[in-house]
Amino acid sequence: xxxxxxxxxxxxxxxxxxxxxxxxxxxxxxxxxxxxxxxxxxxxxxxxxxxxxxxxxxxxxxxxxxxxxxxxxxxxxxxxxxxxxxxxxxx
Numbered sequence: 001x002x003x004x005x006x007x008x009x010x011x012x013x014x015x016x017x018x019x020x021x022x023x024x025x026x027x028x029x030x031x032x033x034x035x036x037x038x039x040x041x042x043x044x045x046x047x048x049x050x051x052x053x054x055x056x057x058x059x060x061x062x063x064x065x066x067x068x069x070x071x072x073x074x075x076x077x078x079x080x081x082x083x084x085x086x087x088x089x090x091x
Contacts, residue, residue, distance in 0.1 A: 001053060002043060004081045009039045012077070030060040037066055037073040053081070 006025050010017050013082040015027035022023035025041040035058045044052045059066035066073065076087050 001079045002051075004043045004084055005053070005055070005077070007066050008080045011037065012073075013037055013039050015039075030058065032060045035059040035065060035067045037068070039073075039077065041077070054091065055081075 002022075006017075007022060009025050013027045015030060015038045017025065019026040019029050022044045023045075025038070025039070027038045030036060030038040036087055037059050040056045044054070049054045055074055056079050057066075057070045057077060059070065062081060063070035068076070079085070079087050
Protein backbone atom coordinates (compact mmCIF):
# COMPACT_ATOMS: atom_id res chain seq x y z
CA UNK A 1 0.00 0.00 0.00
CA UNK A 2 2.80 2.43 0.86
CA UNK A 3 4.43 2.21 -2.56
CA UNK A 4 1.03 2.78 -4.17
CA UNK A 5 0.60 5.89 -2.05
CA UNK A 6 3.91 7.28 -3.32
CA UNK A 7 2.91 6.54 -6.91
CA UNK A 8 -0.58 8.00 -6.53
CA UNK A 9 0.57 11.28 -5.01
CA UNK A 10 3.40 11.73 -7.52
CA UNK A 11 1.00 11.19 -10.43
CA UNK A 12 -2.19 12.84 -9.19
CA UNK A 13 -1.11 16.08 -7.54
CA UNK A 14 -0.09 19.25 -9.33
CA UNK A 15 2.31 19.88 -6.45
CA UNK A 16 5.83 18.43 -6.29
CA UNK A 17 6.56 15.71 -3.71
CA UNK A 18 8.82 17.33 -1.11
CA UNK A 19 9.02 14.49 1.43
CA UNK A 20 9.21 10.77 0.73
CA UNK A 21 10.41 8.71 3.67
CA UNK A 22 9.45 5.34 5.09
CA UNK A 23 6.73 7.08 7.16
CA UNK A 24 5.81 10.28 5.27
CA UNK A 25 4.75 11.23 1.75
CA UNK A 26 4.02 14.93 1.34
CA UNK A 27 3.63 17.43 -1.48
CA UNK A 28 4.36 21.13 -1.52
CA UNK A 29 1.76 23.29 0.19
CA UNK A 30 -0.88 24.56 -2.24
CA UNK A 31 -0.95 28.23 -3.21
CA UNK A 32 -3.62 30.27 -1.46
CA UNK A 33 -6.77 30.49 -3.57
CA UNK A 34 -5.63 27.65 -5.87
CA UNK A 35 -7.86 24.62 -6.58
CA UNK A 36 -5.31 21.76 -7.06
CA UNK A 37 -5.02 19.19 -4.26
CA UNK A 38 -1.97 18.69 -2.10
CA UNK A 39 -1.47 15.43 -0.17
CA UNK A 40 0.10 14.21 3.05
CA UNK A 41 0.21 10.49 3.90
CA UNK A 42 1.71 9.17 7.13
CA UNK A 43 2.45 5.63 8.25
CA UNK A 44 2.41 4.84 11.96
CA UNK A 45 3.83 1.52 13.20
CA UNK A 46 1.25 -0.43 15.24
CA UNK A 47 3.45 -3.44 16.09
CA UNK A 48 3.50 -6.98 14.74
CA UNK A 49 4.30 -5.67 11.24
CA UNK A 50 1.08 -3.64 11.05
CA UNK A 51 0.74 0.06 10.24
CA UNK A 52 -1.93 2.74 10.42
CA UNK A 53 -1.92 4.86 7.27
CA UNK A 54 -3.48 8.33 7.49
CA UNK A 55 -4.17 10.37 4.38
CA UNK A 56 -4.97 14.05 4.01
CA UNK A 57 -5.93 16.03 0.88
CA UNK A 58 -6.51 19.79 0.69
CA UNK A 59 -6.14 22.82 -1.55
CA UNK A 60 -5.73 26.58 -1.14
CA UNK A 61 -9.51 27.08 -1.16
CA UNK A 62 -12.40 25.65 0.85
CA UNK A 63 -12.57 21.83 0.54
CA UNK A 64 -15.63 21.84 -1.73
CA UNK A 65 -13.90 24.30 -4.11
CA UNK A 66 -10.92 22.00 -4.70
CA UNK A 67 -10.73 20.02 -7.98
CA UNK A 68 -11.56 17.28 -7.31
CA UNK A 69 -13.23 18.06 -3.99
CA UNK A 70 -10.89 17.25 -1.12
CA UNK A 71 -13.03 14.35 0.13
CA UNK A 72 -13.21 12.90 -3.39
CA UNK A 73 -9.44 13.20 -3.84
CA UNK A 74 -8.93 11.51 -0.50
CA UNK A 75 -11.30 8.66 -1.42
CA UNK A 76 -9.53 8.17 -4.76
CA UNK A 77 -6.12 8.03 -3.07
CA UNK A 78 -7.31 5.48 -0.50
CA UNK A 79 -9.01 3.35 -3.16
CA UNK A 80 -5.85 3.29 -5.28
CA UNK A 81 -3.67 2.42 -2.28
CA UNK A 82 -5.97 -0.50 -1.38
CA UNK A 83 -6.65 -1.87 -4.88
CA UNK A 84 -3.99 -0.51 -7.24
CA UNK A 85 -6.76 0.70 -9.56
CA UNK A 86 -7.80 4.24 -10.45
CA UNK A 87 -11.46 5.09 -9.90
CA UNK A 88 -13.55 6.47 -12.76
CA UNK A 89 -12.91 10.16 -13.20
CA UNK A 90 -9.36 9.95 -11.84
CA UNK A 91 -6.49 11.02 -14.01
